[in-house]
Amino acid sequence: MLDSRAPSLPLKPGVGYKAAHFAALRDDPGTVAWLEIHAENYMGAGGRPLAQMRALSEQFAISVHGVGLSIGGEAPLDGDHIDRLKHLCDWLEPASFSEHLAWSTHDGAFFNDLLPLPYTNATLERVARHIDQLQDRLGRQMLLENPSSYLAFDESTWSETDFMGELARRTGCGLLLDVNNVFVSATNLGYDPRGYIDAFPLQAVAEIHLGGHDTDSDERGAPLLIDSHGCAVADPVWALLAHTLKQGGPKPVLIEWDTDVPEWAVLRAECARAAAALTDCAATV
Amino acid sequence: MTAPDQGEFIAALLNPGAPVPSGLTDGARNPAARRFDVYRNNVAVSLTEAMHTAFPVVTRLLGATNMDGLAGIYLRAHPPRTPLMMHYGADFPAFLAALPQLAHLKYLPDVARLELAMRRSYHAADAKGLNPAALAAVTPERLGDALLGLAPATEVIISGWPLFDIWAFNAADGPKPRAEAQDVIVTRPEFDPMPHLLPSGGAAFVQALAGGETLGAAMDRAGTGFDLPATLTLLLSQGAITSLTMKDP
Numbered sequence: 001m002l003d004s005r006a007p008s009l010p011l012k013p014g015v016g017y018k019a020a021h022f023a024a025l026r027d028d029p030g031t032v033a034w035l036e037i038h039a040e041n042y043m044g045a046g047g048r049p050l051a052q053m054r055a056l057s058e059q060f061a062i063s064v065h066g067v068g069l070s071i072g073g074e075a076p077l078d079g080d081h082i083d084r085l086k087h088l089c090d091w092l093e094p095a096s097f098s099e100h101l102a103w104s105t106h107d108g109a110f111f112n113d114l115l116p117l118p119y120t121n122a123t124l125e126r127v128a129r130h131i132d133q134l135q136d137r138l139g140r141q142m143l144l145e146n147p148s149s150y151l152a153f154d155e156s157t158w159s160e161t162d163f164m165g166e167l168a169r170r171t172g173c174g175l176l177l178d179v180n181n182v183f184v185s186a187t188n189l190g191y192d193p194r195g196y197i198d199a200f201p202l203q204a205v206a207e208i209h210l211g212g213h214d215t216d217s218d219e220r221g222a223p224l225l226i227d228s229h230g231c232a233v234a235d236p237v238w239a240l241l242a243h244t245l246k247q248g249g250p251k252p253v254l255i256e257w258d259t260d261v262p263e264w265a266v267l268r269a270e271c272a273r274a275a276a277a278l279t280d281c282a283a284t285v
Numbered sequence: 286m287t288a289p290d291q292g293e294f295i296a297a298l299l300n301p302g303a304p305v306p307s308g309l310t311d312g313a314r315n316p317a318a319r320r321f322d323v324y325r326n327n328v329a330v331s332l333t334e335a336m337h338t339a340f341p342v343v344t345r346l347l348g349a350t351n352m353d354g355l356a357g358i359y360l361r362a363h364p365p366r367t368p369l370m371m372h373y374g375a376d377f378p379a380f381l382a383a384l385p386q387l388a389h390l391k392y393l394p395d396v397a398r399l400e401l402a403m404r405r406s407y408h409a410a411d412a413k414g415l416n417p418a419a420l421a422a423v424t425p426e427r428l429g430d431a432l433l434g435l436a437p438a439t440e441v442i443i444s445g446w447p448l449f450d451i452w453a454f455n456a457a458d459g460p461k462p463r464a465e466a467q468d469v470i471v472t473r474p475e476f477d478p479m480p481h482l483l484p485s486g487g488a489a490f491v492q493a494l495a496g497g498e499t500l501g502a503a504m505d506r507a508g509t510g511f512d513l514p515a516t517l518t519l520l521l522s523q524g525a526i527t528s529l530t531m532k533d534p
Contacts, residue, residue: 040368044408045437048476051411068368074291081368106295109364112335113327115298118288118308150324151317154308155288188320189312218311218319226323 007095009034009061009207009252013274015267016229016256022052024264026059031275032268034061034095036254040068042092043084053092063096063207063254064089068110071130071144072103072117082137089138096207096252098143098176099134101127101164118153119163131171143206144168145176148213148227149185160185165201175201177251178209179244183237184225193240202248210241210274211256230259233270238277245281253278298325299361332360332373339374340400342455343381343393355381371408375401392446399452399469399480402440406471406478409438414474414524420517427531429501433494434528435520438473441488441495449482472523481519486511491520499532 014034015025025032035056042049056062069081089097102114117123135142146164158166168175177200186193212231216224233255245251253274257267289297289306297303298321305321333356337344344352363376378394378401381387414436423431442448449467453459468488469480483491486507493503504513520526 040370043369044371045410047408047411047438047473049408051476070368078368084369103291105368106291108366109295110366110368111295111298111328112331112365112368112370113324115291115294115324120288151309151320152312153288154310154314191312220311220315222311224319224323 007061007093009063009095011250011252011278013271013278014061014063014252014254015271016254016258017056018257018261019048019052020261021264021267022056026056028264028268029060030268030272032060032271034063034252036063036065036256039064039066039085039088042088057092061095062092063098063252064092064094066097066099067114068104069099069134070103070105070110071099071134072101072115072123072127073105073130074103074126075105075107077130077133078105082134085134086138089140096143097138097140098145098207100145100147101167102147114147116147116149116151116153119156119158119160121157124158124163124166128167128170131167131173135171135173141172141174143174143176145178145209146181147185148178148181148225150188150224150226152189159199161196161199161201165204168201168204174206175204176207176209177202177205177244178211179241180209180211180213180233180237180256181227183234183240184213184227187223187225190222194243197240197244197247202244205248205251208241208244208251208253209256210237210253210270211258213237228259229256231257232266233273238273241274241277242280245277246284250278250281297321298328301325329357329360332365333357335370335373336360336377339404340377340397342400342452343377343397345455346390346393346396346451355384371404377401392444392448392451395442395444395446395448396451398444399442399448399471402442402471403478403480406438406440406473407476409436409473412436412438412524412527415521415526415529417521419529420521420526423529423531429499429504430532430534431500432497432528432530432532433500433520433526434530435491435495436473436525436527438471438478439491439495439525440471440478441483441491442469442471443488444468449480452480470519470525472520472525474524479523481523484512484515487516490516 010033012033013031015032017035017037100114183193210233211229214226214228218224255270288308297306309317336356365373378397382394445466447462447467449469450462468483470483471478490503490507493506
């Protein structure tokens with residue numbers, strides 16, 4: 001699975017693609033070298049989404065990011081959906097394919113959110129089996145993304161970092177480290193985000209995500225951060241990125257902005273900031 | 286402490302009055318009520334926003350607050366059955382038609398059907414429109430034997446209400462709806478689906494063509510008074526006809 005000749009994303013900024021940016025992005029990509037798309041939005045038979053992707057894949061490397069497979073679900077994976085993912089990957093030949101350590105489907109119903117998992121041996125066995133099944137069918141390595149957490153399971157016996165490292169070891173999957181998710185989870189659950197990064201198997205990380213979060217509080221007044229992807233990346237998250245790159249070396253860094261999407265120039269500037277972080281990291285290595 | 290299974294998690298997620306499943310904490314062994322509400326809120330908001338996006342004219346007719354309420358009931362009765370959100374809301378017309386509170390808005394299910402058809406059209410397979418010269422080259426005596434293929438993005442909605450006018454009034458600054466039944470065809474010349482008013486008999490005509498019947502048979506289905514030239518001009522100009530073959534004599 002870990003074929004060194006397998007395609008990989010450039011060690012440069014990428015951006016979560018929004019159809020509204022099609023023309024501006026092509027005319028003035030700034031530092032952006034690759035685009036990430038949500039797989040499920042490109043599973044129609046034709047029309048504008050596929051036409052835009054045909055054009056953009058000439059200019060940019062593509063990362064296909066699934067948001068609907070429910071890899072952590074208790075039920076078997078949806079074979080039809082795996083086939084759709086394979087069809088999309090065979091067509092686009094993306095530089096990367098990723099999905100989430102989460103579940104979203106129960107009893108045939110899809111809830112359009114990334115729901116949390118207890119980190120137990122039973123969950124580990126199930127998720128590893130699902131990753132094996134998916135990688136076998138796709139004929140490619142996948143990256144697994146860490147979640148943003150709002151609560152913890154008493155039943156968990158693994159730390160998230162060890163759990164993901166063990167999944168990568170067992171299945172040969174790579175990891176997608178969402179640094180904003182780390183900051184959100186660490187704040188919400190009361191641990192040190194740098195400690196999480198230092199414990200994370202960074203050698204398996206093939207992509208980094210950055211996005212904005214909202215700030216709320218729980219019923220005891222403790223901070224409760226919400227992974228909203230609806231604003232600029234927060235300063236402490238940029239600092240955590242710098243720490244991550246220092247520890248793990250340069251990685252492809254994605255800016256995600258999915259709600260209240262701003263004009264292209266705003267996203268281009270966020271990507272330029274990611275490019276500067278990568279340059280700083282290269283200078284210190 | 287045993288964690289809730291995913292069925293218990295979902296049952297509590299969909300019922301805002303239900304207690305938070307046991308075994309969930311804030312990481313420091315405190316209860317996680319507000320934290321569980323984040324997941325409740327994410328699911329409700331994302332599926333409600335999907336309905337607003339999918340049904341902008343229905344939302345305008347009902348008002349955003351009423352649409353929020355209906356979307357909340359709908360997501361519990363008809364949650365998505367696939368991770369392809371482009372298909373979410375397929376049961377919405379029947380759901381609207383069955384609500385006694387909306388009995389005074391009998392045209393609303395047809396508006397929802399039109400908006401669903403436009404979304405199907407948006408994602409349908411691409412096809413190249415037929416050059417009108419190809420049809421013009423068929424001799425009049427053979428025209429009845431012509432078989433016309435339709436673009437996959439073509440959709441027909443039959444309505445007992447002024448459906449086209451209602452759509453145009455609410456989505457495109459059209460004039461006040463007339464008191465008449467209107468059938469609508471959705472076409473997609475390139476990437477943007479557009480509804481058009483079909484003349485009397487037009488829906489039966491297009492459906493016959495879609496069913497593989499000849500132009501002559503489709504005209505018979507359309508009935509007397511059917512405006513063939515106007516309908517063919519509409520279909521050809523919109524790229525809705527993609528192929529022309531002749532039935533074997």
